[in-house]
Amino acid sequence: MTKDNCLIVHAAGKQLDLLRGEASRIAKGSKVDWWIDRPDVGTRFCFEDAKAKEAFASACDSFGIPCRDG
Structure with missing residues (x-):
């Protein structure tokens, strides 16, 4: 699976x-798949679509949770 559209949080x-x-919710709204894996540090959220990744990054920002490309 590609890691082009992934963010590490x-x-x-909770x-x-x-x-x-x-x-x-974002993936369902965008009609794309998503998955999680565990790198050495944090949690990697990956999406099939760059727009879904950007929407997720915005959600992280709104919740005050730092994320970075991963």
Whole structure:
């Protein structure tokens, strides 16, 4: 799976649950697939579409959760 449209976030517990729900909502609205994997540090959220990735980055910003390309 490609990592072109991925973001790494540093969140745990309820914040991570919140982000999973948001990723699911964004992907469903964009009609694309998404997945999570665990790099050495953080959690990588990946999307099939760059627009979905950008929407997720905006959601992270609105929740005050830092993210970076990954």
